[in-house]
Amino acid sequence: MKYCFGVDIGGTSVKIGLFCEDGRVIDKWEIKTRTEKEGVNILPDIAASLKKKMEEKKMQKEEIVGIGMGVPAPITEEGIVNGTANLGWGYKNVKEEMEQLTGIYTATGNDANVAALGEMWLGGGRGHKNMIMVTLGTGVGGGIIINGKILTGEHGAGGEIGHLCVNYDEKEQCGCGSFGCLEQYASATGITRLAKKKLAETSEKTILRNGPVNAKTVFDAVKEGDAVAKDIAAEFGRYLGYALANLAVATDPAVFVIGGGVSKAGKVLLPFVEKPYKERAFFANANTEFALAELGNDAGICGAAKLVLG
Structure with a gap:
């Protein structure tokens, strides 16, 4: 052995x-x-x-x-x-x-790329060789797997999907120094930002006014049927879904695997991303699957092992 x-x-x-x-x-x-x-x-x-x-x-x-x-x-x-x-x-x-x-x-x-490889091998992308993993945490990470191999790129920066520009009118700066990056809207901190902006703009009744506002409380409120929370989730989903449609036309994945802390909201999250994705996807990519990551904190060690095992 x-x-x-x-x-x-x-x-x-x-x-x-x-x-x-x-x-x-x-x-x-x-x-x-x-x-x-x-x-x-x-x-x-x-x-x-x-x-x-x-x-x-x-x-x-x-x-x-x-x-x-x-x-x-x-x-x-x-x-x-x-x-x-x-x-x-x-x-x-x-x-x-x-x-x-x-x-x-x-x-x-x-x-992030290695974690994606782990999910392809033993997790949410099991059975597929072409996959994009999106990690929604404090930031937005990603990994692109093509024909079972990590897309590394010339400078080792392949898969940095959190820094796709999704809003050309954004005035606030992303941590990377640019403006309007996906990370500013689809990360845990980005969802919190969208939520606080929405609460400042609307007088609608919402349970989000009763406690802390963050990505977890937004999706908890979605599960309770809260209309304002659903609006926030829909805005998050548009940014992410449209970005994934752009990625799909370049890489043609079989599945998008969504992980990171935000994904702990569970399957309630997926329709908010799938709907706008399908609105903008190229017809050949329209039926790309969506799945939640399954390996949690073990994705990195599993993918690292797969690097060696091939």
């Missing part, structure tokens, strides 16, 4: 999984991400943790086919990072350094 490691590097913790070749998870655990001193300890800490696990399981290096790693930054197919927002790294050849530390073949990818 052969094995591999799937590693998902986050700004606070590193999630690690030990997998069989058939995708079964043997073990999973976390270690702290030590970002001080420009993140110099991150890869050595991971290497030490993998070595300790191999000793614990009495595994030889020859039994490990590889280490897959998801990194929260644009990363090239050669494993090169040219800066990260929250790890402290500047230029770093992650693949080369990890192989030197462990003596084990290493494959790397952007964390």
Whole structure:
């Protein structure tokens, strides 16, 4: 039996999984991400943790086919990072350094893209080879899978769908420095922004005035049949649905998989995105499926393992 490691590097913790070749998870655990001193300890800490696990399981290096790693930054197919927002790294050849530390073949990818690969393999996109994953969290992330492979792009920034421009008249700046990005309307913070704007503009009765206003309370109110909440959800859905229609005409996916914190609202969310998508989709893409992500926090380690297993 052969094995591999799937590693998902986050700004606070590193999630690690030990997998069989058939995708079964043997073990999973976390270690702290030590970002001080420009993140110099991150890869050595991971290497030490993998070595300790191999000793614990009495595994030889020859039994490990590889280490897959998801990194929260644009990363090239050669494993090169040219800066990260929250790890402290500047230029770093992650693949080369990890192989030197462990003596084990290493494959790397952007964390959102890797999570998408995991969902294609074992989650909401199972059974499909062409897929777009949309991660609706604090921001909007994404991953594009074509013929079973991650679309990485020239600079490692393929799949950054949160920064599609969806409103050319927007005056407020996105965190990326541009204006009118999808992230400003379809992320958890974007939905909160839409909700507060709607509440300021309308005098309609709504349960959203009775407590905190955020993405969760908006969709909780939708489930209660609240008309104002439905309007907010419809506006969110238009921005996201139209953006996905534009992506579909370029990549022709079989399925859109929606994950991240906002997706915890459940299936109530999907019709708000599907309806505007179908309004704008090219006829050949009109029947693209929509599904919720299934792997949660394990998507990253699963996709990282798949990088190695092919």
